[in-house]
Amino acid sequence: MPPEGGAATGGFWRQAGRRLRGKPAALSAAAVIVLIACAAFVGPHFSGIAYDSLDWDALAVPPQFGGAHWLGTDRLGRDLFVRTLYGVRISLVIGLLASAVSLVIGVAWGMVAGYSGGRTDELMMRAVDVLYSLPYLFVVIILTTLFTRGSLVVLFVAIGAVGWLTIARIVRGQTLVLARTEFVEAARVIGVSPAAMLWRHIVPNLSGTIVAYATLAIPQMILFESFLSFLGLGVQEPLPSLGNLINDGAREMQSAPWMLLAPAGFLVVLLLCFSMLGDALRDALDPRESS
């Protein structure tokens, strides 16, 4: 995801890389994420079981390692290992796409506000303040009613469309500072247009912040998605997502606790790893933090 900084930012990225290497916790978090992602995208193919195939001879069986169903099955005899991995895949994809949506909106909004300054800036940031004070998951819930339920595209657009506020604030703050620097001043003097200025001079200098907050945004988005699916507003049966698997598991936990523990475990590990990695990246990349 790092944008092409080229020679101009090479020093910065190499420095950040060195700072990151000193943090084994962050590196192992990254390794775990890669591992889970690989398992989620490749694993289901090797098991030979589809996420919606029913095994009538094994209804709600507990986990058995080495057996036919590693993490057991649900009430309908669907393999929980495959369903959980498939759910991780869907959660990851929605998380990544929603983060991309919120990044594009947030960076554009913050940059324009910070660079224009004055009344435009005040108006744009006021709007962010107002939206910030609303319970944004409510906004997502209302947005999801706008479209057919269970449409994945709608889901990540809706989640991404309300998740951009923090990024917009941070980008705006940094753009304000950048807009007053001498090299921007110099570029303006030789007649660089505002659009080219933002794209060629401001964006590369924001790239560190953007990468750090993108990593922090992904777990947030995964969380939104699972939350909506948990409430029955997101991903719909028979398609699994971590949220609706946890909802199913919570209903059955008295007799079949593994149905709750399997998806909950994956979700917690994923969220923890992303937030650890994101914090470490922010420390390594955010110039304000690394004093």
Next chain:
Amino acid sequence: MLAYAARRLVAIPPTLFIIVTLAFAVVRAAPGGPFDAEQSLPPQVKANLERAYGLDQPLITQYLRYLRALAHGDFGPSLKYRDLSVSALIAQGLPVSLTLGLAALIVALGVGVPLGSWAALRRGSAIDHGIMGLAVLGVVLPSFVTGPLLVLIFGLALRWLPVAGWQDGNPYYLVLPVITLALPLIAYIARLIRSSLLEVLQSDFIRAARARGLGERRVIWRHALPPALLPVVSYLGPATAFLVTGSLVVETVFALPGTGRYLVEGAIDRDYTLVMGMVIVYGLITLACNLAADLVYGWLDPRVAHAS
């Protein structure tokens, strides 16, 4: 200060008006209607139902009619729960949700502030690392995971506490839901307090207080803690929004008869009036709490009220 409060208060009705209008537009733009679910409904019956609720009128007429009723405090009839008005539904559920939210807020402050201060005062020790490690977990774990897990451990395995239900607000039944709702807030507040207290403890006036020979206890309680609480106060606005959304999950997990599920059900069933009513009620609560938090902040830190 009074002028500041008045200025903030005046801004509420227009904000609410914008929220109502936006919600009305979005809810009505959604495809499908409240009477679509009943499959075998003959078209004449459906048309009659829509006429009875005024849904056959042009949207602008409906909007103006809704606003007029709203000005009289009437949220209209629920389209799904046919015998009840939205006001009646809210009157039933709101006390439950408010009790839950308030209890969670009190627990979050009562536990989060001492924990965070303790970590700050023992900076770098095992206690600090332990508390902050737990805080990371608390912030990351969503309530739809902690809720069922707590039920599994304390309700089903240990059998200490009831699994679900409301039982007319029996405190025994409130323990798990309140803890579930409060956990992320506790963690967040503890982190806020820790970092702000550490910052305050390094400032000059604390060194001056120590130099004057004040006891450590007095330095911390009288001089360090009050300014360190400011970030927590300004977090109370977002915290309310968080509690409101968290209550959706907690009310689902613990089968509580609050208002949270009305919003979700209303959205699924296209119960226009119910969704609108919930948006307005929650919008008001959020605005009121934001205002209260800002006023407390302005009272603690007069610079804010004067600057704006």
